[in-house]
Amino acid sequence: MGGYIFNRVLWAVPILFGASVLSFAIIQLPPGDYLTAVMASMRSTGESVEQSQLVMLRERYGLDDPMIVQYWKWISGIVLRGDFGQSFIYNRPVDELLWERLGLTFVLAFASMIFVWLVAFPIGVYSAMRKYSVGDYVMTFIGFLGLATPNFLIALILMYVSFTVFGTSAGGLFSPEFADAPWSWARFWDMMGKIWIPVVVIGTAGTASLIRIVRANMLDELPRPYVEAARARGLSETRATVKYPLRVALNPFVSRLGWELPDLVSGATITAIVLSLPTTGPLLLEALLAQDMYLAGSFIFMLSVLTVIGTLLSDLLLAWLDPRVRHGLM
Amino acid sequence: MPMPDSADNLIEVRDLSCHFFTEEGVVRSVDQSSFDLPRGKTLCIVGESGSGKSVTARALMGLTREPGKIVSGQMLYRPAPGVVPIDLAAERSGGQLYRSLRGAAFGMIFQEPMAALSPVHTIGTQLLEGVLTHEACSRAEARNRGIDALQRVGIPEPERRFDQYGFELSGGMRQRAMIAMALACRPALLIADEPTTALDVTTQANILDLIADLQAETGMTVMFITHDLGVVAEIADEVAVMYLGRVVERGDVDTIFHAPAHPYTEALLNAMPSVHARRGTRLPAIPGMVPHPFARPSGCGFHPRCHRFVDGLCNRREPEPVDLGAGHVARCLRLENSKDQKEAAE
Numbered sequence: 247m248g249g250y251i252f253n254r255v256l257w258a259v260p261i262l263f264g265a266s267v268l269s270f271a272i273i274q275l276p277p278g279d280y281l282t283a284v285m286a287s288m289r290s291t292g293e294s295v296e297q298s299q300l301v302m303l304r305e306r307y308g309l310d311d312p313m314i315v316q317y318w319k320w321i322s323g324i325v326l327r328g329d330f331g332q333s334f335i336y337n338r339p340v341d342e343l344l345w346e347r348l349g350l351t352f353v354l355a356f357a358s359m360i361f362v363w364l365v366a367f368p369i370g371v372y373s374a375m376r377k378y379s380v381g382d383y384v385m386t387f388i389g390f391l392g393l394a395t396p397n398f399l400i401a402l403i404l405m406y407v408s409f410t411v412f413g414t415s416a417g418g419l420f421s422p423e424f425a426d427a428p429w430s431w432a433r434f435w436d437m438m439g440k441i442w443i444p445v446v447v448i449g450t451a452g453t454a455s456l457i458r459i460v461r462a463n464m465l466d467e468l469p470r471p472y473v474e475a476a477r478a479r480g481l482s483e484t485r486a487t488v489k490y491p492l493r494v495a496l497n498p499f500v501s502r503l504g505w506e507l508p509d510l511v512s513g514a515t516i517t518a519i520v521l522s523l524p525t526t527g528p529l530l531l532e533a534l535l536a537q538d539m540y541l542a543g544s545f546i547f548m549l550s551v552l553t554v555i556g557t558l559l560s561d562l563l564l565a566w567l568d569p570r571v572r573h574g575l576m
Numbered sequence: 577m578p579m580p581d582s583a584d585n586l587i588e589v590r591d592l593s594c595h596f597f598t599e600e601g602v603v604r605s606v607d608q609s610s611f612d613l614p615r616g617k618t619l620c621i622v623g624e625s626g627s628g629k630s631v632t633a634r635a636l637m638g639l640t641r642e643p644g645k646i647v648s649g650q651m652l653y654r655p656a657p658g659v660v661p662i663d664l665a666a667e668r669s670g671g672q673l674y675r676s677l678r679g680a681a682f683g684m685i686f687q688e689p690m691a692a693l694s695p696v697h698t699i700g701t702q703l704l705e706g707v708l709t710h711e712a713c714s715r716a717e718a719r720n721r722g723i724d725a726l727q728r729v730g731i732p733e734p735e736r737r738f739d740q741y742g743f744e745l746s747g748g749m750r751q752r753a754m755i756a757m758a759l760a761c762r763p764a765l766l767i768a769d770e771p772t773t774a775l776d777v778t779t780q781a782n783i784l785d786l787i788a789d790l791q792a793e794t795g796m797t798v799m800f801i802t803h804d805l806g807v808v809a810e811i812a813d814e815v816a817v818m819y820l821g822r823v824v825e826r827g828d829v830d831t832i833f834h835a836p837a838h839p840y841t842e843a844l845l846n847a848m849p850s851v852h853a854r855r856g857t858r859l860p861a862i863p864g865m866v867p868h869p870f871a872r873p874s875g876c877g878f879h880p881r882c883h884r885f886v887d888g889l890c891n892r893r894e895p896e897p898v899d900l901g902a903g904h905v906a907r908c909l910r911l912e913n914s915k916d917q918k919e920a921a922e
Contacts, residue, residue, distance in 0.1 A: 471691040478637055479706040479757060480679025483670055490694050497696075568696055569741045 250572070254561050258554050265550030266324075270317045273534075273543045279309050280334045283537040320543065331540030335532065340544045343529065348548060350419060351525040353437075354514075357445045359506070362452040370460025371492060374468060385457065393454035397517045401447045405521065408443065418522050419444070444521055448514045452506075456499075463498055467491035500564050504557035584657060586765060586797045587613040587636065592649035592665065594628075594635045603869045605631040607821040608649065610897065610905075612814070613765065615657065618791065618798040620808040620829075622844070623818035624866050629801045632818070633767045636799070637684055638669035638677070655681070655764070679706040683758030687770040689750035693742030699726075699753050700738040706760045725756040729786060748779035752786065759790060766791075768800045772807065784811055805848050809833065814903075817841050820867065820877040827904035837898075837906040839884045876909055884910060 281300055288294075304310055308319060323329040330340035369389075373382045418425070419440055424433045467473065468491050476486040515527030522528075526545055533542035565571045594606040606628040613619050621629045634640050636651060652661035667673045683706075686692040694702060703722040707713065713721070719738070726734035729752040742750055751771055758766060768787065772780040788811060791798055800811060808815055808829065816826040817840065825838035836842045843862045853859070864881040867873055873880050879890035889909050898911040 471686050471688060472694045474639060475684075475686055475692040475754070475757075476694070476702070476705065477639055478678055478682075478684040479702070480675060480677075480709045481705060482675060490697070494694070494696055569698075570695055570743060573741075573744070 250565055250574075251562060254558055258558055261554055262551065265554065266321050266547055267317070269543050269546040269550060270320060272546060273537075273539045274313060274316075276537065278537065280537045280539060281309065283535075284334075320540065324544070324547075330544040333533070333541040334538045335536050335541070336538075340541050343541065344544055344548065347524060347526045347529055350523075351527075354419075354441065354444055354448070354523070354525060357441055358448040358452065358514075361445050361449040362456055365449070366453045366456035367460055370457045371464055371487070373457065373461045374464030375487065377465065389454040389457045391454075392450040395450070397447050397451060397514065398520045400450055401443075401517050401520045404443050404447060419524055444514070444517065444523055447517050447521070459499060459502070460495065463495035464491055467494050470494075497564060497568050500560055500567060503560040503563065504553070506556065584615050585612045585652075586615045586654060587664075588650075588652040588654075588661070589613075589632075589636075590650040590652065592632070592635060592651060593647045594631050594640060594644060595647050597643045597645065601870055604821050604872075605644070605869075606635065609816075609818070609821065609823040611816040611823050611826050612903075613797050613799055614814060615797055616791075616795045617813040618800055618811050619814040619816060620812035621799065621801045621816050621818060622803060622805065622808055624803060626866050626869070627818040628821040629803075629818055630769055631821075633684070633769050633799065633801055636664070636765075637682055637767060638664070638667065638674035639684075640669060676710070679763075680710040680761045681763050682765045682767065683761070683763035684767040684769065685751070685754045685758050685771045688774045689747065689754045689771075690742060690774075692754055693750060695742065698739050698741055699745070703738070703753070703757050703760060706757060710761050722756075722760065725760050726753065728790070729753070729756045729759070730782075731756070747775050748782060751775060751779075751783055755783075755786065755790070759794075759796075762794060763796060765797045765799065768798060770801055770803070773802070773804075780807075787811070805844060817844070820872065822877065822907060823905075824878065824908070825904075825906040827900075827902070827906075831902070831904050837900055837904065837911060838908050839882045840878050841906075843881075843883065876907075886910065889913070 281303055285300065308316060311319075320331055323331060328341065330344060332338070333340050333343060336343060369385050373385050376382050419437050420427075420433065421436050421440070424436045427433055468487070470491065473486055473490050476490050477483070481489065514523075514525070515531060517523075518525045518527040519531070526548075530542060530545040532538075533545065588610075589612070590610050591608045592606055592610070593604065593608055596603040596605055609628070609632065611619065611621075621632065623629050631640070631644065634644075635646055640646060646665050649665055651664040653664050654661040662673070664674075693699070700719065700722055703725060704715070704718045707718045707721055708715075723734045723738055726737055731737050731749060731752050737745065737749070737753070742753070745753060754771075766787070771787075772783050775783060784807065787798060787800075790796070798811075800807070802808060812829040814826065815829050815832040816823045817832070817838065818824065819840050825832065825836065825841045832841060833845065836845060840862075843860075846860045847862060849859055862881055867877070867880070873891070875889075875891040875893055876882070876895050879885050882890065885891075886909070893909070895907045895909045895912060897905050897907050898915055899905050900911070
């Protein structure tokens, strides 16, 4: 087991290196840089641009250095000093922006995941055990409805309902008085009161697909002889189902966790914009549009890191859950 | 009429029918089958695939699954000689009685020990389950009993095996572990559903010996399902031959092997490889195939493959069981006829 963990962690290193190179390459891909974007926007508003000022900025940010030098400056800052560079548009260090946004995103993602599990697991198991019953069909219908409806649409509907019926604005994670306040219990409770809307919105699609997965996994496992053997030993229907097939059906689900994590962080961008949530999605979009390379690069890199961590976690979880993985049989 | 010998039967199955109501139609997997399980003896149920052997076993265990249903008949269970029997066919499979019987009075082992063991639970977890479900004892006590049970079925290093997983054991060891699980609560009846089919011949012999030893030790009744007549010859006291969901012939093992009354039993015995066979002769086979469940032949289900087929008799109506004395019963129209003639002559 120790060897297995060591092996997995070791593998993460080259993958993270590759991810950092790719993230940097991606933000360098569009023609021009931050200053061309600034110039374009200034021109469009009719402001004059002074060449001397541009040259000065260019030198200050090292935008004329070769690509590899720029990459080295960036990655060495992150790895050695935890310095993600400077955001051009905000004129603030990237890490200040990054951690708060990432933290809130994580809270939101985690809450959505719990919501999805709580709803999808019982329904999936029910649907599998009462296959082709009325209940199964109803759940399947609602599930597909959730899967097919775009999240931002649900967000808009919920916002509309909450505004017209309850008279409160559903946007954001905080009330105006707490938006920029330091963390306190009052701010936390304020967030808890508002977080359910994005959680439900982000969760619906995930719930629908997870119901299908749990149902399919359960249907695979329910007719297995070991379930019948458990019943033959005197276990009740419910006990035999929960103890055996549900347990085995967990495995494919845990291996999904790896890409579920970054998906939750990045996938909800449109929802976050519609609901004006202070999460990573809208900021990343803004940074990409403005070619704010350090900000965008850091976000993309952190998403890759999350993917690697998620995969690592699910690998370890799977090894813990499934003895066949632990013994290197699968 | 008094039935002096019936008190010695642990279970008497009478006209049991278990049908599966599928979307394509009703499959009569078990159809008006009768047989006895004499206490402390071994009954072998023989038949080709799809003859209803396993469905019968599951019906007894109360493990009939949707869309299957016991539609008629009785399964009379007599826990001790002379007591009033309980009709298991009238009990709900999820009901109180069945839940107290399964794993306690009735144990079952399966065809593929690998598939019948959970891939993610240790042998011990599954072994203790029966004990902890049915008996009030502490975990430590149960663990000791579990290790004892593993020892009893001849598993070396039982303490170590107890905490291992199914995939870490060899095929024979897996089946031994399954037997230990089935016997953990010392059942009165062991139902073995082709337990040696997936094992190699040497292991097969070991498992058969083990079951025989355990039976001698505990006095349990064994219902052994197989399609291997070699196995039947080795372990059976009583034999029931099934074809298309019906018990077509039953009797003690000597009668079945030496004086079979049903042409199907005869054909099965002829199709058995023998060391005395002459060189250059082909092994006889039963012509044709088991009919599709939705294309049952009219009259006697076996008539299209029967070497004693009588046109105008066998394809007209279904045969009724004919009692040939001493517990030997066969379902063949020719026997019915000869018996009628005999009675008419007397």
